[in-house]
Amino acid sequence: MDTIRFFAGVAAVWLTIITFLFAPFHIPSESMQPSLEVGDRVLVSKWAYGYSRHSLPLGLGYYLPDNLDTRIFPRDPERGDVIVFRTPETRRNLIKRVIGLPGDVIMVQNGRLFINGEMVERAPVGQRTYLDHRGRQPVTVDAYLETLPNGVTHDIYERSDSYPLDNAGPFRVPAGQIFVMGDNRDSSTDSRVAPNPQYPQGGGPGYIDLTEVVGRAETVMFTLNRCRREDGLYCPTGRVWRGLQY
Template identity: 75%
Template sequence: MMSFMKRMAGNAAGEVMDTVRFFAGVAAVWLVIITVLFAPFHIPSESMQPSLEVGDRVLVSKWAYGYSRHSLPLGIGYHVPESVDLRIFPRNPERGDVVVFRNPDDPRNLIKRVIGLPGDVISVQGGRLFINGEQVERERIEERTYMPHGDRRPVTVTAYIETLPNGVQHHIYERSDFDSVDDVGPFRVPMNSVFVMGDNRDSSVDSRFSSVGYVELTEVVGRAETVMFTFKRCQRQEGIYCPAGRVWRGLQL
């Protein structure tokens, strides 16, 4: 009887250890994936509408621009000394890329579109974007009314297709061409940095504001590749824009 009980206890302990090893292996693989390859991020605000809506889950490639301390998962990069400020296998973003980055003054992830590259001069005049003195083309699509996240008052915007100098096209929203950040600049982008803006131009805190400013490349986490899926936050109401079909959706036209 005692030997039987010992065998049962031994078998149970073996099964427990097998289970522990299995989950440890799964955790190790998961950590490797979100450190080296891809990581999911969620969209908490409407600053990137209509390209990204509140509730979207975005897949971000960690390898797109090389690896820095902020490539480490679970926010570990914030605890690595700033003196360890290097990138391994570095590549620079391209104009029009949507990037996730860290704000040194606010320990959270931000996501915006790259507008200015090192050496560029960026300005906004009368609501129109200028890059190196050239006005960026935009085409009016329609007016839309949407319900901002956490607010019951609808907002009406004009939707445009914007075409950047390298041919990248994407949608933007403008409430008007006379908002507080519709006449700013010029900004000369320093080396090893980029200038970023939200697609929802009058509802985005981005490089036009000193609280964000130029984004150093060592602060960039990765490139947003696609919307994997969404937990839709808007409700269908007459006259209110509420997009559907946001699964494996690209971030450019």
């Protein structure tokens, strides 16, 4: 019985931590490069924006009634925050950066981001070439330092300014929702793509309801992927307890 009590206590502590405090999240795709790389393990703060049924671990929130879609101790994300959220259509966790807040008008025109009619500043950093994690083929992108209207800066990637989602919008963000984008702009399915109820895997998340936000990504704990150090290939280092700046 003592052994059972011990493991029950450990399980209770673990559930409390990942429900109310912090939870790990792994990066499965290239959509948030270069801020987050494939294989990164990210620590997400559950308390940053309050709690909803989607704060429950293991997808348990989907088994609760829809009328429980409320938040306790709510606090809205800020522009530039990197957040984890659940998508009702696919019941998956995704991670993106908050670009638009309720009432904002977001538009992408010829690869340039506009917020409320103002073009967002970006400064060229140079070209980078990395290996696509699926086909292991080299991909060359232009890197930019983007500065959002509230002063948050972060790097973005653009393959070009003429990809399908480089002309999208305008989108007026509804009340109680936010607009998110990936930092790897031409390799991200984000709020620029509406959900497809008939084929959920083929659609995007569209606007994100604030009740679907799980938490804020705080730091990269470590990474399990190791890129190949070859001439001409970008291989980021120092991916252990590297904080995400806001």
